[in-house]
Every structure is written in C-alpha cells, then in structure tokens.
Amino acid sequence: MFKVLDIAREALGSVAKVAAKVPVIESKYHMRDRLRGPWPKGPFLWMHGASLGECKMLLNLAKFLKEDLPNCPRLLITTQKIEVLPYLSEFGGDVVSCVAPVDTPLTMKHFISSVQPLGLILAENELWPGYLSSMQRISTRPSVAVVSGRFHRALPGIDFSAVGYASMQTGSDLSRFLGVAARANISRMMIGGDWKLLPWVRSGKAVTAPENPTVDTVFVSMHIQEWSSLYQMIVSSIKRQESVVLVPRRLSEVAEFRKLLLDQELVVVDWPLVQKGAVSIVNQFGKTKEVFAVAKSAVVGGSFYRSPGVHDFWEPLQQGVATCVGPYVNGQKEAVATLVREGVIAQLQTTAGFSRRNKPDVRLVQTFLAHESAKISDSYQQLIEFLKNLLK
Numbered sequence: 001m002f003k004v005l006d007i008a009r010e011a012l013g014s015v016a017k018v019a020a021k022v023p024v025i026e027s028k029y030h031m032r033d034r035l036r037g038p039w040p041k042g043p044f045l046w047m048h049g050a051s052l053g054e055c056k057m058l059l060n061l062a063k064f065l066k067e068d069l070p071n072c073p074r075l076l077i078t079t080q081k082i083e084v085l086p087y088l089s090e091f092g093g094d095v096v097s098c099v100a101p102v103d104t105p106l107t108m109k110h111f112i113s114s115v116q117p118l119g120l121i122l123a124e125n126e127l128w129p130g131y132l133s134s135m136q137r138i139s140t141r142p143s144v145a146v147v148s149g150r151f152h153r154a155l156p157g158i159d160f161s162a163v164g165y166a167s168m169q170t171g172s173d174l175s176r177f178l179g180v181a182a183r184a185n186i187s188r189m190m191i192g193g194d195w196k197l198l199p200w201v202r203s204g205k206a207v208t209a210p211e212n213p214t215v216d217t218v219f220v221s222m223h224i225q226e227w228s229s230l231y232q233m234i235v236s237s238i239k240r241q242e243s244v245v246l247v248p249r250r251l252s253e254v255a256e257f258r259k260l261l262l263d264q265e266l267v268v269v270d271w272p273l274v275q276k277g278a279v280s281i282v283n284q285f286g287k288t289k290e291v292f293a294v295a296k297s298a299v300v301g302g303s304f305y306r307s308p309g310v311h312d313f314w315e316p317l318q319q320g321v322a323t324c325v326g327p328y329v330n331g332q333k334e335a336v337a338t339l340v341r342e343g344v345i346a347q348l349q350t351t352a353g354f355s356r357r358n359k360p361d362v363r364l365v366q367t368f369l370a371h372e373s374a375k376i377s378d379s380y381q382q383l384i385e386f387l388k389n390l391l392k
Helices: 002-020 023-029 031-036 052-068 082-091 105-115 129-138 171-184 195-203 224-239 251-263 288-292 314-318 333-341 351-356 362-390
Strands: 044-049 075-079 096-099 117-123 144-149 163-168 188-191 215-222 244-248 267-270 278-281 295-300 322-325
Touching: 002 023, 002 031, 023 031, 031 096, 031 105, 044 052, 052 075, 052 082, 052 117, 052 195, 052 362, 075 082, 082 096, 105 129, 117 129, 117 362, 129 144, 144 171, 144 195, 144 362, 163 171, 163 362, 171 188, 171 333, 188 362, 195 314, 195 362, 215 224, 215 288, 224 244, 224 251, 224 278, 224 351, 244 251, 244 288, 251 267, 251 278, 288 295, 288 314, 295 314, 314 362
Parallel strands: 044 075, 044 117, 075 096, 117 144, 144 163, 163 188, 215 244, 215 295, 244 278, 267 278, 295 322
Antiparallel strands: none
16 A cells, blocks of 8 residues: 555656646746755754645744744744745744645655754644655654644555644544544544634633724635625625625735626725725735724635635634634534534525624633633643654
8 A cells, every 4th residue: 555655656746747847837836846945954843734824823833832842943834835935934933934845755855855854743634645654764753743633534555653643623533533543553632623723822812802893894715716605795795885805815816806896896995995885805915813803794715615615714703703604614514513503603504694694792702712722722732742752
C-alpha cells in the first residue's frame, strides 16, 4: 500500500510539472514555486494550513506559542493558497511563510532538507501522506500535531505513526480519526473544539453584541457560485433599506460580484463606506473583524451551494453578531447541528425565509462558548506539553 501511495505521489509530481508549463495555470497556482522552492533555511517548527481561515488560526497560535513555549524555535507557516501569502507577510511579524510544497517525493526531499523541521503542526484536515512520512523519516519519535482537527476519511494506507498529538473539533471527528489511526498509538488525543476561537479564549473577553452597529447584515466569505441565493437575500435587505456589506471569499471575484450587482441596478460602494439601501464591497483580505465590530447580523458563505462547505461561523459568534448559515454545511455538519439545536446560530434551508430568520440571543451564545472555551484551553495546554517534550 505504501508503494501505491508513492506511485500516486510521483504521478502528482508529473502532473504538476506539466501544469507549470501552462501559463494560465502557472500564473494562478505558482506550480514552479511549489515544486522547486526556493525554501527557507531552517531549522523551523513547521505549521501548515490550507487557506486563509486555517492560516489566521495558525498565526494566532504562533503568537501564543512564542509566549508560552520555552525557547520557542523559529516558526514557518505554509499554505496551499498562494493568495494568502501577502496576508501572512503583512500580519505574520517574524513568522516565515511560503507556499506549501507539492506532496511529491523529490519536492518533499528538497523541502525537508532546507527547512529542517523540528516538528509539524497541521491545521484541521491537512493530512498529506508525504508530509507525515517525511516527518516520520527524520524524527526519532512522533513529531506531528493535528490541531482543531476535522476528519472524515483518508487515503487507504496512510501511516499515522508520525502523529503524537491530535485535538479534534468534535467527538465525531475524534471517533472517525481513531478508526484509521488506532494502530498509531497516538499519545494524546482529545476533543478540543475549534481553535479559531483560541484568541478569544486567551483574551478572556466576554461575548457582547457590537455597540452602535452601522451594518444591518454582512454576507461573509461568499462564492460567486452562491450568487442566486445571495442576490435574493441582498434584494430582501435592500427593500427594507438596510445597510449591507459583502465580503467575497476570493479577491479575484470582487469585480464579478460588483458587475452583477450593478447589472441589477443596485447601489454599490466600497468598504469602509456604508449606507442604507446600498451594498458595500470589501476588496481586501483580513477585514472581517472590523466589519463584524459594527454588524448586527452575519450570513456565512460556502453554505449556499454544495461544495466545499460552510466557512468560519465562529468569528462573528465570538464578536456577538447574530449568525446564520445556509443549507449546505459540509465538513461542519455535527458542529452546525449542535449550534442550531442549542439556539446559537440560525440555519436557512431556503432563502425564502431570510427576512424572517431567527437572530439568536447573545446570552445563548455566551453560555455555549463558555463550554467551548474550557475544551480549547485544556487542549492548548496539552499541545504546549507535547511540544516541550518534543523539543527537549
């Protein structure tokens, strides 16, 4: 089975090399950089996340590791999304960042040789087989930690013996992961909640609704594929002379959203300008926190079409913003079901009920997040102990 995985990884490398020769693909995905580097010179404690949400979580984690981990080594964050790198460069401080290496044997050999990872922290479900096997080869003991883990399935034959710590978001995630990793004898496994809440947990701040909000509804992390549902909800808001903010998931789709809105003769302005009966578009990464600080309610994207799944609903919740998701919550079904059952978030099955959607009481959010806080705090402390032992 391991041989099959290696053959598949070699095949991936061949495909990536061909893709790098296609100008349109190379311009978008930077395959040459992902295949050949240059890679930063280590040693580093390596951290990896798929896209912006995971990398924001890792940046916050990096900050806390520097505070709590004695003799914390230099930190490196890699990401699958090339467009996230400017954000990491701007807000990462002295954390080094680069695009993630393609998971091929030759690329990983060169990457590991340069970076010299002392350990690897994987965000959510980035269980690349070559990342795990590379860390196993260079370490005398398990040196991989999975944080804020989400797990549904893995490629057959993946060896999880490099994993020494796993904090999974829900009990269902933990049970599924145990089903494939039981033989790995992972020393620390627990239900640790969603670590996107870690900064709030560390701050000790209470959840409070924004004072003097100027935004009635923010549509956050919306994809162009969600346009049909989004348009119906925006029109419903505009008819009530509400102020609306739109945060596209991808900056590359800002112009297309703007054109679609203007084609419908809607008034469009640019954030931070906000006005009643108009749509304000956010055209920069990293602005959601300041938008939520003045918002009454939020509708979270990725949930109005079937894939890839709902995006980060914890950020508006921890800022006291009444939060709503759509019918598709792939990857977070258990968490959303619990939150809906507890009255913490609202879920729309169709946009017809948008104007009548439930806006949860902030007190319910406060109670629920207090329980999440305890799980996250405990699992974070156990990560610190794992890293202390690893780095001795």
